Amino acid sequence: MRYLAMSYPKPWLSLEEQLDKLRSRGMLVSDPDKALSYLHRIGYYRLSGYWFALRERSGLCCVWDARNDRRQGKVETVALDNFKSGATFQNAVDLYVFDKELRLLAMDALERVEIALRVDVSHTLGQLDPFAYLRADLFHHTFSQTLNRDSGLTRHHEWLAKHAQLILRSKEEFVAHNRTKYGLPLAMWVACEVWDFGTLSTLFGGMREAEQDAIAAKYGVRNGRVFATWLRSLNYLRNVCAHHSRLWNRNIVDQPKLPSEDEMPWVAAFTGHPHALARCFLLLRILRQMLGVINPTSSWPVRMKEHLVTFPDLSHLGLNLAGMGAPANWQDTWA
Numbered sequence: 001m002r003y004l005a006m007s008y009p010k011p012w013l014s015l016e017e018q019l020d021k022l023r024s025r026g027m028l029v030s031d032p033d034k035a036l037s038y039l040h041r042i043g044y045y046r047l048s049g050y051w052f053a054l055r056e057r058s059g060l061c062c063v064w065d066a067r068n069d070r071r072q073g074k075v076e077t078v079a080l081d082n083f084k085s086g087a088t089f090q091n092a093v094d095l096y097v098f099d100k101e102l103r104l105l106a107m108d109a110l111e112r113v114e115i116a117l118r119v120d121v122s123h124t125l126g127q128l129d130p131f132a133y134l135r136a137d138l139f140h141h142t143f144s145q146t147l148n149r150d151s152g153l154t155r156h157h158e159w160l161a162k163h164a165q166l167i168l169r170s171k172e173e174f175v176a177h178n179r180t181k182y183g184l185p186l187a188m189w190v191a192c193e194v195w196d197f198g199t200l201s202t203l204f205g206g207m208r209e210a211e212q213d214a215i216a217a218k219y220g221v222r223n224g225r226v227f228a229t230w231l232r233s234l235n236y237l238r239n240v241c242a243h244h245s246r247l248w249n250r251n252i253v254d255q256p257k258l259p260s261e262d263e264m265p266w267v268a269a270f271t272g273h274p275h276a277l278a279r280c281f282l283l284l285r286i287l288r289q290m291l292g293v294i295n296p297t298s299s300w301p302v303r304m305k306e307h308l309v310t311f312p313d314l315s316h317l318g319l320n321l322a323g324m325g326a327p328a329n330w331q332d333t334w335a
Contacts, residue, residue: 015039026083027051035089042096049246050099051092054317056080086316094312099248103241105304106280109287110197110238116294117200117231118192120215125207126188133163133188133203143206159202166194197238201231219293221259229257230286237283249323252278256286264289269327279325288334305334 013021015036019029029035038047057077125132136144136156144156151158167175167186178190185191192200204212205228212224221227233256240247255277258267266285270276284304291298308330311321321330 013044015044018044022051022083022089025081026085026087027054028086028088030088030090038089038093047092047096050095051083051087051089052079053095053249053319053323054083054087054091056082056084084317091312091314091317095248095314098307098310098312099246100244101307103244103247105300105307106237106247106284106287107241109291109300109304110234110241112294112298112300113234113287113290114197114200114238116290117204117215118195120218121200121204121207122188122192124211124215130187130189131185133191134160134185138208139206140208155202155206159199159206162199162202163191163195166196166199167191170194197231197235201228201235204228204231219290220264222263223259226257226259229255230290232256233283234286237280247280250280252280252283256282266333269329269333270325273325273327276325276327279323281321281325281327281330285334301334305331 018039019032019035023029057079060075060077062075125138128138129135132138136154139156142155144154147154148158167184172194174190175186175194178186195203204215207224209224212228213222214224216222216224216227219227221230232254233252236252236254237247240250258264258271258277261268261271266289270282270285276282288301288304291300308321308326312319314320322328327333
């Protein structure tokens with residue numbers, strides 16, 4: 001097979017050349033052999049997501065869209081090639097290691113939340129009908145009746161297609177057992193065990209308000225629609241962690257809505273703060289809230305708090321937990 005030649009401005013570089021490039025831009029490398037080892041094991045591109053925060057930034061400027069030859073209309077700062085004074089290769093590695101442990105701890109909590117929600121949803125809907133997930137009349141009309149203009153399907157139709165794929169692909173013995181002994185479809189409390197977090201959160205989002213509110217109330221949230229945004233955001237968090245992507249200062253695309261401060265006083269630190277609403281610390285605090293209900297004696301809140309206070313000392317580069325969206329007094333409201 002022949003490939004068309006593509007114009008790409010960045011050449012392949014050896015590990016030594018990669019390190020020289022970083023040094024030429026002002027990064028301090030105290031142990032070149034160790035740095036080369038990290039480049040070999042982790043990779044330049046993955047680590048670049050962590051040293052990006054160590055780079056100098058420009059003053060405010062208008063961003064030009066070179067592809068379309070026009071100004072984007074945004075006035076912002078942009079990252080420069082050179083690193084901030086005092087930035088070291090080890091600083092980037094320390095951020096990487098901190099972030100890795102952060103993701104592992106988040107996944108620990110997300111697993112417990114996902115399993116508990118499977119029970120919540122299957123028990124609530126199963127009480128209405130063991131095969132409630134098939135019945136359009138048991139879901140909100142926007143989910144079960146409104147047609148997508150492009151596909152001509154409802155979101156319920158699309159959800160059922162995803163559900164069918166999960167059942168078909170499943171190699172679980174309990175699925176084979178139930179198919180052989182009882183046939184299809186599977187009862188709610190069986191089917192839910194093959195759903196991933198995204199499938200679960202989408203189904204919850206399509207439930208009627210009464211059933212949503214009943215489940216949300218268990219976690220201290222009066223409005224089930226607010227709780228539905230929590231689940232969508234946690235699904236986003238789960239995907240970031242599962243794909244080993246950078247988390248600590250990531251912009252959260254699917255941001256959760258917040259309940260009122262009288263319902264949950266800790267949300268006051270996030271209300272009206274766009275940066276805090278768009279970073280992962282809020283999602284960690286939501287996990288803290290939910291685990292307090294699912295397993296009040298869990299050691300996870302303590303372990304996460306102990307990890308957060310180990311954030312690398314990067315004060316000389318202007319970096320701290322605020323980059324994660326953590327309020328200044330976050331420890332006071334974490335307990």
